[in-house]
Amino acid sequence: MTLETLIDIKGVRHAYRTASGPLPVLDGLELSVPEGGFVAVVGPSGCGKSTLTRLIAGLLIPEEGEVRVHGTRITAPRSNVGMAFQNPVLLEWRTILQNVLLPLEIVPTKLSKAQGEERARKLLALVGLEGFENKRPSELSGGMKQRASLCRALIHAPEVLILDEPFGALDAFTREDLWQIMHRVKAEEPFTGVLITHDLRESIFLADQVVVLSGRPARTQYVLDIPGTGLRTLDHLYTPEAANMLNILRHQIEVAQGRVPAGDAA
Amino acid sequence: MTARQVYVPVAALLIFLAAWEALVWVMGWPTFKMAAPSDLPPAYAKYWELFLVMGWQTLWRTVAGLLLAVVFGTALGMVMGFSRTMRDALYPLLVGFNAVPKATVVPIVALMFVGWHDFNTVLIAFMISFFPIAVSVSIGLSTLEPEYRDILRSLGASQSTIFWKIALPKTLPEFFGALKVSVTLAFIGTNLMEIVSPHGRGLGALFDSGKTNSDYPLMFAVLIVLALLGIFLYYIVVALEKTFAGWADRSNV
Numbered sequence: 001m002t003l004e005t006l007i008d009i010k011g012v013r014h015a016y017r018t019a020s021g022p023l024p025v026l027d028g029l030e031l032s033v034p035e036g037g038f039v040a041v042v043g044p045s046g047c048g049k050s051t052l053t054r055l056i057a058g059l060l061i062p063e064e065g066e067v068r069v070h071g072t073r074i075t076a077p078r079s080n081v082g083m084a085f086q087n088p089v090l091l092e093w094r095t096i097l098q099n100v101l102l103p104l105e106i107v108p109t110k111l112s113k114a115q116g117e118e119r120a121r122k123l124l125a126l127v128g129l130e131g132f133e134n135k136r137p138s139e140l141s142g143g144m145k146q147r148a149s150l151c152r153a154l155i156h157a158p159e160v161l162i163l164d165e166p167f168g169a170l171d172a173f174t175r176e177d178l179w180q181i182m183h184r185v186k187a188e189e190p191f192t193g194v195l196i197t198h199d200l201r202e203s204i205f206l207a208d209q210v211v212v213l214s215g216r217p218a219r220t221q222y223v224l225d226i227p228g229t230g231l232r233t234l235d236h237l238y239t240p241e242a243a244n245m246l247n248i249l250r251h252q253i254e255v256a257q258g259r260v261p262a263g264d265a266a
Numbered sequence: 267m268t269a270r271q272v273y274v275p276v277a278a279l280l281i282f283l284a285a286w287e288a289l290v291w292v293m294g295w296p297t298f299k300m301a302a303p304s305d306l307p308p309a310y311a312k313y314w315e316l317f318l319v320m321g322w323q324t325l326w327r328t329v330a331g332l333l334l335a336v337v338f339g340t341a342l343g344m345v346m347g348f349s350r351t352m353r354d355a356l357y358p359l360l361v362g363f364n365a366v367p368k369a370t371v372v373p374i375v376a377l378m379f380v381g382w383h384d385f386n387t388v389l390i391a392f393m394i395s396f397f398p399i400a401v402s403v404s405i406g407l408s409t410l411e412p413e414y415r416d417i418l419r420s421l422g423a424s425q426s427t428i429f430w431k432i433a434l435p436k437t438l439p440e441f442f443g444a445l446k447v448s449v450t451l452a453f454i455g456t457n458l459m460e461i462v463s464p465h466g467r468g469l470g471a472l473f474d475s476g477k478t479n480s481d482y483p484l485m486f487a488v489l490i491v492l493a494l495l496g497i498f499l500y501y502i503v504v505a506l507e508k509t510f511a512g513w514a515d516r517s518n519v
């Protein structure tokens with residue numbers, strides 16, 4: 001079965017205008033994500049990963065090259081994406097349920113109010129937040145906030161889920177919990193995903209393809225396909241295959257950081 | 267409210283009044299030097315009609331000035347909060363304006379609009395109190411984390427939707443913090459003008475007439491009423507804050 005390409009980024013070049021002149025951030029970025037695929041993007045910090053997510057969301061239009069979703073060239077936000085960031089940015093004056101429902105107040109939806117609420121409750125239960133619907137964000141732990149933020153990103157069934165280092169601020173155990181929750185969510189609520197991360201283990205655990213970006217200005221430096229559809233249990237991270245993939249990626253990151261020349265074997 | 271929250275302040279007030287009475291009695295001060303609490307009831311009995319009329323004048327003009335300050339301060343804060351250029355342009359002006367002691371502006375305004383007593387008074391109450399509101403709203407808006415905007419913008423939300431759904435409610439705690447300062451300032455502004463204006467009205471003018479006639483019990487009686495009005499206004503703001511920004515209070519979670 002060949003999968004239709006959902007996100008297609010070709011020859012993208014972009015520079016930010018800053019006080020000290022243009023800052024080239026992306027230069028020769030290529031990315032292609034099939035429908036239902038889950039791509040992890042890794043790269044040195046400050047290389048342009050968040051900029052890439054803003055391109056896909058239509059929040060930023062590149063100076064050169066094109067970003068297509070479903071074949072349509074993105075020139076403005078199109079309400080078909082869901083986003084979650086390292087900062088969960090929940091609204092303190094709303095309950096968790098009301099927070100999750102926020103996108104439905106903005107995007108056109110066929111769901112009635114009751115149906116929307118039912119869907120929100122279902123998503124919250126899926127990520128293990130049953131019983132927290134009427135709590136305020138300040139009553140939740142960091143990991144729980146992040147789970148609520150994920151539900152908000154999914155409530156309107158977006159075509160593309162964009163996750164920009166969503167687990168970056170969490171402790172190691174909470175992070176591993178959330179990885180497993182992500183697999184559960186993906187099984188129940190299929191989405192096409194782009195995950196920005198600086199955790200290589202996370203990238204091979206969750207994604208079916210890992211893209212390594214070069215240092216700024218970023219171009220696509222290396223693409224690693226993960227066999228199967230992502231690793232399903234934490235045990236998989238301790239197999240020789242996983243160790244091999246991690247080695248390859250670590251080497252590529254070092255190349256991207258300019259610490260070793262590309263030719264050196266890992 | 268628990269019984270404790272009632273009787274502790276009341277006890278403190280009674281002790282304060284007793285100490286005041288005792289001080290005047292021990293020092294043997296005559297009433298034209300310092301009034302004692304026991305001098306006040308006769309003053310209220312004699313002038314109660316004036317207190318009602320003047321108290322109302324002071325109250326409505328303070329509230330009117332404050333409402334203007336809220337509207338203007340919020341609008342100014344929004345302009346400065348959303349536009350960096352406007353912030354850079356207006357901030358020095360605003361700071362300079364605020365640095366001028368308002369006591370020096372009062373006589374100028376009193377002369378400028380001589381005879382327009384209500385207008386004068388409302389204007390000063392407004393001028394003295396909009397600054398904290400403008401600053402808090404602009405800071406609240408300009409420090410909104412970009413992710414909040416991005417979440418809504420990526421869904422195609424307009425700027426005004428972002429303002430109503432996120433920016434405004436998120437700024438409310440700072441806004442009410444500033445309003446508590448502003449309400450006290452507006453009250454000071456009203457009284458300054460009432461005292462300084464010739465043929466003034468309001469409690470400030472009543473205070474001034476007490477001064478002219480060396481009626482110390484009246485002056486102290488006015489002070490007490492001013493304190494009560496000030497407390498009343500302050501707690502109205504506190505009640506509004508509880509209603510509209512109660513979520514920001516972590517102590518009742």
Ligand SMILES: Nc1ncnc2c1ncn2[C@@H]1O[C@H](COP(=O)(O)OP(=O)(O)O)[C@@H](O)[C@H]1O
Binds near residue numbers: 023048216
């Ligand atoms: N709006 C902006 N204006 C100017 N420079 C920016 C802007 N956003 C990001 N940058 C700069 O562009 C570079 C890439 O940013 P970003 O995409 O956030 O990197 P990453 O997410 O990979 O850490 C960084 O050096 C950052 O400082």
Ligand SMILES: [Mg+2]
Binds near residue numbers: 049050164
């Ligand atoms: Mg980033």
